[in-house]
Amino acid sequence: MSALAYPDHITATYYLVLAAILFTIGAVGLLVRKNTLVMFMCIELMLNAANLTFVSFANALNDISGQVIVFFTLVVAAAEVAVGLAIIVAIFRRRQSVNADDVDLLKG
Amino acid sequence: MIAENVVFGIIAAAMALGAIGVVRTKNVVHAALYLVVVLAGGAAQFILLGQEFVAWVQVLVYIGAVIVLFLFGIMLTRAPMHPKDSLDNDLRWPAAVTSLFLVGILVGLLVHTFHADKVDVQRPVRTADVTSSIFTTYIVPFEVVGVLLLGALIGAVVLARKD
Numbered sequence: 001m002s003a004l005a006y007p008d009h010i011t012a013t014y015y016l017v018l019a020a021i022l023f024t025i026g027a028v029g030l031l032v033r034k035n036t037l038v039m040f041m042c043i044e045l046m047l048n049a050a051n052l053t054f055v056s057f058a059n060a061l062n063d064i065s066g067q068v069i070v071f072f073t074l075v076v077a078a079a080e081v082a083v084g085l086a087i088i089v090a091i092f093r094r095r096q097s098v099n100a101d102d103v104d105l106l107k108g
Numbered sequence: 109m110i111a112e113n114v115v116f117g118i119i120a121a122a123m124a125l126g127a128i129g130v131v132r133t134k135n136v137v138h139a140a141l142y143l144v145v146v147l148a149g150g151a152a153q154f155i156l157l158g159q160e161f162v163a164w165v166q167v168l169v170y171i172g173a174v175i176v177l178f179l180f181g182i183m184l185t186r187a188p189m190h191p192k193d194s195l196d197n198d199l200r201w202p203a204a205v206t207s208l209f210l211v212g213i214l215v216g217l218l219v220h221t222f223h224a225d226k227v228d229v230q231r232p233v234r235t236a237d238v239t240s241s242i243f244t245t246y247i248v249p250f251e252v253v254g255v256l257l258l259g260a261l262i263g264a265v266v267l268a269r270k271d
Contacts, residue, residue, distance in 0.1 A: 014120075015116075017215050017219065020215050021211060022123060024210045024214065025207075026127065026131075027207065028131060028203045033131070037178065037181055038130070038139050041143050044143060048147060048170075052150055067161060067233065070162045074169050075169075077169075085264070086265075089185060092185040093270075
């Protein structure tokens with residue numbers, strides 16, 4: 001852990017550790033929440049943490065591909081949110097609920 | 109470099125608190141607003157890393173479009189906004205174990221592997237370089253992702269249509 005003690009120059013490790021912590025918080029939220037909208041927000045948190053990792057590597061390695069891939073990730077996340085919210089609205093129209101625990105028709 | 113360290117620390121703390129707010133708040137609208145804090149903090153970190161193109165794309169796409177979509181979703185599903193309706197399930201202890209495991213592995217691996225990489229903020233990336241990279245090296249993925257977005261939007265309309 002000596003890399004984290006009193007730096008004169010900030011290193012990529014700080015950004016990577018921040019991204020890891022955000023990813024973990026998002027994963028925990030996905031596990032403990034049962035409202036599907038909030039679960040979606042936690043997925044966005046995890047995607048955002050992955051984007052932060054891509055950008056910090058793009059900077060540390062001086063490679064432009066990291067930024068391009070972040071651009072693609074953003075587009076895929078936007079598509080995912082559009083389809084996911086449409087599915088949630090369709091489920092709500094049928095069952096009057098957005099709780100993940102209520103969608104249990106396939107449960108044995 | 110002290111100023112950069114301080115700014116990074118402040119933004120990182122705001123992002124972590126916002127993320128905890130998303131996971132802990134009892135109000136769905138508040139969760140969306142905490143998510144705005146995290147996304148804006150991410151954009152600020154991108155600018156701190158000298159990568160302004162993705163920072164502004166983040167502001168436009170995430171804060172501008174995705175959050176508005178979330179607010180529409182909250183509105184259309186009449187999500188619970190009172191503290192009496194719980195948003196959590198009973199997976200608290202498995203989640204705690206998973207989080208400790210995940211954060212231990214991720215932080216340990218990242219610190220152990222990449223502790224020598226410096227972040228070079230003296231050399232911001234020009235947006236022209238990013239766009240020319242998108243339209244030369246990554247032109248095929250760019251077109252594919254455009255078709256994906258079109259398909260996703262048509263699919264969302266078909267799914268959400270009242271029939």
